Amino acid sequence: MSAAIKVSGVGKRYELRKEGSRSYTTLTDSLSGIFRSRSAKEEFWALRDLDFEIQQGERVGIIGRNGAGKSTLLKVLSRIVKPTTGRVELRGRIASLLEVGTGFHPELSGRENIFLNGSILGMTKAEIKSKFDEIVAFSEVEKFLDTPVKRYSSGMYVRLAFAVAAHLEPEILIVDEVLAVGDQEFQRKCLGKMKDVAGSGRTVILVSHNMAAVQHLCERAIYLRNGQLVESGSAESVIATYLRAAQGPAAANLAVRTDRNGNGKVKFISLALRDPNGNELSALTCGQEGRIELQLRNESRSAINGLMLSVGIDDNLGNRIALLSNEVTGQIANNVTGENVTANIILPRVPMKQGTYGLTLFASSNGEVCDWIQDAVMMNVDAGDFYSSGKLPPDGQGYMCIDHRFDIK
Amino acid sequence: MEQPLIIVDAERSDRGYWKDVWRYRGLFTFLAWRDLLVRYKQTFIGVAWAVIRPLLTIVVFSFFRYLMNSSTPIEDCIMIVSVATIPWQLFASALGESSNSLVANSSLLTKVYFPRVIVPLSTIIVCIVDFLLSLLILAGVMIYFGHVPSWHALYLPVFMLLALLASIGTGLFLAALNVKYRDFRYVVPFIIQLGLFISPIAISSADVYASTKVPDILKGLYSLNPMVAVIDGFRWCLLDTPFVVNQTGLILSLGVTLLMLILGTWYFRRVESTFADIV
Numbered sequence: 001m002s003a004a005i006k007v008s009g010v011g012k013r014y015e016l017r018k019e020g021s022r023s024y025t026t027l028t029d030s031l032s033g034i035f036r037s038r039s040a041k042e043e044f045w046a047l048r049d050l051d052f053e054i055q056q057g058e059r060v061g062i063i064g065r066n067g068a069g070k071s072t073l074l075k076v077l078s079r080i081v082k083p084t085t086g087r088v089e090l091r092g093r094i095a096s097l098l099e100v101g102t103g104f105h106p107e108l109s110g111r112e113n114i115f116l117n118g119s120i121l122g123m124t125k126a127e128i129k130s131k132f133d134e135i136v137a138f139s140e141v142e143k144f145l146d147t148p149v150k151r152y153s154s155g156m157y158v159r160l161a162f163a164v165a166a167h168l169e170p171e172i173l174i175v176d177e178v179l180a181v182g183d184q185e186f187q188r189k190c191l192g193k194m195k196d197v198a199g200s201g202r203t204v205i206l207v208s209h210n211m212a213a214v215q216h217l218c219e220r221a222i223y224l225r226n227g228q229l230v231e232s233g234s235a236e237s238v239i240a241t242y243l244r245a246a247q248g249p250a251a252a253n254l255a256v257r258t259d260r261n262g263n264g265k266v267k268f269i270s271l272a273l274r275d276p277n278g279n280e281l282s283a284l285t286c287g288q289e290g291r292i293e294l295q296l297r298n299e300s301r302s303a304i305n306g307l308m309l310s311v312g313i314d315d316n317l318g319n320r321i322a323l324l325s326n327e328v329t330g331q332i333a334n335n336v337t338g339e340n341v342t343a344n345i346i347l348p349r350v351p352m353k354q355g356t357y358g359l360t361l362f363a364s365s366n367g368e369v370c371d372w373i374q375d376a377v378m379m380n381v382d383a384g385d386f387y388s389s390g391k392l393p394p395d396g397q398g399y400m401c402i403d404h405r406f407d408i409k
Numbered sequence: 410m411e412q413p414l415i416i417v418d419a420e421r422s423d424r425g426y427w428k429d430v431w432r433y434r435g436l437f438t439f440l441a442w443r444d445l446l447v448r449y450k451q452t453f454i455g456v457a458w459a460v461i462r463p464l465l466t467i468v469v470f471s472f473f474r475y476l477m478n479s480s481t482p483i484e485d486c487i488m489i490v491s492v493a494t495i496p497w498q499l500f501a502s503a504l505g506e507s508s509n510s511l512v513a514n515s516s517l518l519t520k521v522y523f524p525r526v527i528v529p530l531s532t533i534i535v536c537i538v539d540f541l542l543s544l545l546i547l548a549g550v551m552i553y554f555g556h557v558p559s560w561h562a563l564y565l566p567v568f569m570l571l572a573l574l575a576s577i578g579t580g581l582f583l584a585a586l587n588v589k590y591r592d593f594r595y596v597v598p599f600i601i602q603l604g605l606f607i608s609p610i611a612i613s614s615a616d617v618y619a620s621t622k623v624p625d626i627l628k629g630l631y632s633l634n635p636m637v638a639v640i641d642g643f644r645w646c647l648l649d650t651p652f653v654v655n656q657t658g659l660i661l662s663l664g665v666t667l668l669m670l671i672l673g674t675w676y677f678r679r680v681e682s683t684f685a686d687i688v
Contacts, residue, residue, distance in 0.1 A: 010419075014686065075685065079417055079522035082682040088417040094522075102520040107447050119439040120521055 002091065004172055004203040005054040005077065009086035012047040012072050012227075046072040047227045050086070054220075056171075059204045061214035061235055063242050064224035065358075065378070067318055070207045071176060073224065074098060077205065078174050092171025092203070095122045099176070101161030106150035110141055110160055113149050117164045131167045138193075139163035166193045172203045191216065211239050226259065254361070255297075257373055265300040266307065266341070266363050266370040271377050274344075284350045284379065286393075286401065287386035292324070292379075296341040296363065296371075306366035307333040309343055314358040314375070321357075321399050351400045353393055354383035426678070430524045437527045441534035448535055459539040463498045463546060467491045470611040477611070484554050491550050492647050493610045493640045499540040500572045500636055501601045506532040507580030508597045511588050515688040525681050526674075529584045533577065540569070551647070558647045568642035571666065575635040578669030581677040588688050589680065608636040613644075615651070632658035635666040 047069045054060050062070050075081045076088060078096030103120040104113050114135055118128040128135075136142055139160040141152070149157060175194070194217055198204045208214050214221060214235060221238035223230040225245075231238050254268045273281040274291045284290035292311060298304055310325035324345050326332060357379045363371045383392050386401040393401055416424075449455035471490040475483050507529035511518065514528050551558070583600075587593040609617070617623060617631055631637060638659055645652045 075519075076417070079415070080519065081685045082417065083419045085419045087419065090415040090417070092413070094415070096521060098520045099516075103517050105443055105447060107450055108443065112443075112446060116439055116443050119436050120517065120523075122521075124435055125439075 002056060003053045003089070004056040004058070004091050005205075006089040007050050007052050007077075007086070008088075010047060010050040010076060010083045010088060011045055011085040012069075012076060012081065013084040014044045014046055015042070045227050047076065047083070050227075050229055052222060052229065052232055054203060054205065056091070056203055057201045058220055059198045059218045060206070061218035061221040061239075062205065062207045062224065063211070063214060063221055063239065064230075065375070067375075068224040069227035070224055071098075072227075074174055074176050074205070074207055090172065093122065094172045094174065095168045095170035096174040097121070097165045097168070097176065098174075100158055100165065104149055104157070104161060107148055109148055110139075110145045110152070113160065114164055117161065118167075121165060121168055122170065123168060127169075135163045135167050138166060138189075162190055166190065166197070169197075170202070172205070173197060174205045176207045211243065215239055254373060254376060257376070260371055260373045262363070262369040262371040264371065265298070265365060265368075266304060267297050267299055268361050268363065268371055268373060268376065269295040269297050269340075271295070271359070271361070273379065282380065283382045284347070284352070285382045286350050286353055286384035287388070288350060288384055290347050290350045292345040292347070292359075294343040294345070294361070296343065298336065298339050298341055304336040304365050305334045306364075307336050307341075308362075308364045309333075310362045311345060312360035312362070313352070313379075314360065315355075315399050318358065322351075349386070349403075350381060350384070351386070351402070352381045353386075353399055353401060354381055354395075355399065356380050357399075426524060430526060433523045433527055436523055437531050440527065440531035444532060444535045445538060456542065459542040460546060463491075463494050463543045466494045466498070466610075467546075467550075470494065473611045487550060488554060488556060488648060489613065489644065489650075490610060491547055492643050493608070495540065495543050495547050496568065496572045496639050496643050497605065497608060497610055497636060498543060499536055499569070500576045500639070501604065502539060503533045503536040503573060503576035504580050504583070505597060505601055506536060507576065508583035508587055508593070511584045511684060511688065512591075512594070518688050519685050525684055526581070526677060529580055530577070533573065533580075536576075537573070547647075556648075559649050561646045561649060563646075564642070565646045568639050568646065571642070571663075572636070572639045574670055575639065575666045578666065578671070578673040581673035582669065585673075585677045585680050585684075588684050604634075604636065607631070607634060609640050613650070614641050629661075632661050633665050635662050635669075638662035 050073070062073060064070050072081070074096065075098070076083050077090070078094060078098070079090075080096070080098075101113075101117065103117055105116065108116065114132065115125070115128055118135075119125065123131075136145065139156075139162075141156050141160050144152065144156065149160070152160070191213060194204070194206075198217060204217070206214065206217060218235045220233065221235040221242075222232045223238050223242050230245075231241050254270055260267075272293045272295075273284055274293050275281055276289045276291070281290065294309065294311075296309075308325070308327050310323055310327070312320055313322045313324070315321050324347075326343075358375045359377050359379050361371070361373045361376045362369075385391070386393060448458070467487065467490055471483070471487045474486040474490055475481070478486075481489075510529045510532045511525065517528070518525065583593055583597055587597075614631075614637060618628060623631075641650075641652060644650045
């Protein structure tokens with residue numbers, strides 16, 4: 001067996017622009033930029049010094065938190081973006097499936113889109129023709145083949161798109177999170193199909209948040225954090241490492257973290273979730289009282305004044321959804337003398353809905369940054385009856401519960 | 410089983426790029442086919458679009474020409490203008506569509522690999538089909554006025570190719586610039602609009618060169634416009650008007666086309682690997 005994919009020293013650098021979030025620019029920006037300092041740009045390594053090999057016929061899952069560089073790695077492997085450093089060797093025909101229905105055109109019929117999408121994914125016309133009936137059968141949309149896909153329900157759309165993708169026969173298949181679409185039954189069908197593909201000796205690389213899917217499909221896994229490889233090995237052991245790291249506060253020993261900023265006069269040591277009686281929790285529950293307990297160490301051997309602490313709460317895409325801070329509550333601490341400091345943040349009724357949230361910790365003293373750890377820990381929140389109405393707030397409708405009531409006359 | 414080895418190296422540009430373009434010719438066909446289908450799906454609007462645009466231009470510019478030079482009978486004005494409008498329309502739409510194509514297909518660029526040059530090139534197919542349709546208008550005009558072109562008409566494909574080459578070079582250049590600098594989206598229509606007036610559509614090259622009011626330097630600049638050679642060529646092919654652009658003018662015009670083709674391809678290739686990062 002020889003290596004299907006060989007990655008050596010691969011890094012990918014992006015330049016972040018301070019203002020705005022667009023990646024492109026305008027000529028006006030560039031011209032006016034001449035007169036501005038160049039420090040407005042910030043470098044960011046999405047991937048750094050990656051080295052690994054994937055053997056022919058291996059099924060490999062890539063796991064890691066959001067922003068760990070998984071998608072960038074897939075894009076580099078599928079040749080969509082070029083690495084800034086290093087080298088990738090790929091042996092065989094590659095097909096990448098980073099999105100369901102890439103290139104689908106809403107005005108065209110299902111039949112036409114099968115051909116279009118197939119060719120975009122790298123199939124030849126003859127291949128598509130020979131698999132056409134299979135694709136149609138798999139998608140279960142026979143009756144609507146000649147209807148423009150803009151009239152399809154989202155379920156039909158996804159089924160048709162996946163059906164095309166499922167019939168690709170490249171030597172290397174790269175798949176990003178697409179299993180997370182469609183209804184349960186269709187997902188099962190897709191998983192089965194993926195397993196067939198993998199079983200036929202092809203190399204499959206899969207990115208997923210669904211650990212069950214990774215464990216089910218892959219024999220090996222690669223765990224990325226901050227663009228770097230943490231562990232590569234059997235799927236079982238890598239997933240275990242990942243889950244331990246993502247497990248949450250109990251395991252979050254912050255003292256050893258090196259990815260922090262600040263002068264270090266005050267440092268975060270640990271974070272724990274507790275119930276009102278002080279028992280440690282693995283997750284808070286929506287609608288119930290909970291505490292976030294921060295342990296800090298005063299390293300300055302003198303009294304700390306103007307101690308400001310904050311916890312930023314991010315959704316799973318990294319968007320800030322709320323900030324807990326003793327500044328906004330008017331509780332800035334002065335004359336903190338002890339070496340060990342405990343700060344309890346009391347949430348009388350946890351407003352976050354079920355999910356996993358990233359916590360960013362920040363401490364400053366008289367305006368000077370002492371410690372700042374981005375994405376310090378992942379916090380799990382369990383579903384709960386926030387409104388005491390016996391009903392759970394629906395999924396996919398925001399992250400927070402807002403205390404409210406209706407008055408209908 | 411054949412297993413090509415693909416090497417992506419940060420330090421070097423891709424080898425075998427043009428071989429890859431050939432391997433992906435199927436995608437080229439499908440993208441062109443998609444654009445055609447979408448354009449002509451609603452048959453009436455599709456065909457009407459291909460016909461109405463040149464037709465209106467012909468009407469307006471024939472009238473201009475007639476006003477400027479009322480000694481020419483109106484039917485001659487219509488013929489002279491139509492023969493110029495059709496290739497101009499080919500150039501203008503090919504340039505416009507190809508410059509916009511990368512941004513319009515940004516979802517493809519960020520999701521799959523293929524040689525990016527396929528996108529702007531495939532959009533030109535629709536323009537060619539539109540052009541062939543609009544040739545029918547031209548045929549209609551000629552039949553109506555009872556004009557039979559001479560054997561010169563056999564050279565028509567040469568000048569059509571010249572118009573395409575001129576639009577491809579500039580189109581590749583502008584398409585690549587458009588990805589990085591989005592304000593080129595406003596520049597392209599301006600170039601096309603300006604081009605309409607500095608190309609011999611309502612006017613004739615013969616008048617420009619013969620005029621004593623036009624300084625020589627402007628006459629030189631005028632012949633740098635690649636479309637001057639194309640339009641004069643079309644008139645020569647179909648109307649037998651003497652080919653007034655002198656040899657130097659023709660060579661200059663060809664030179665500009667070639668230069669733009671090289672420059673456009675070079676710049677496109679140079680920035681191509683960054684498209685997916687910034688589009």
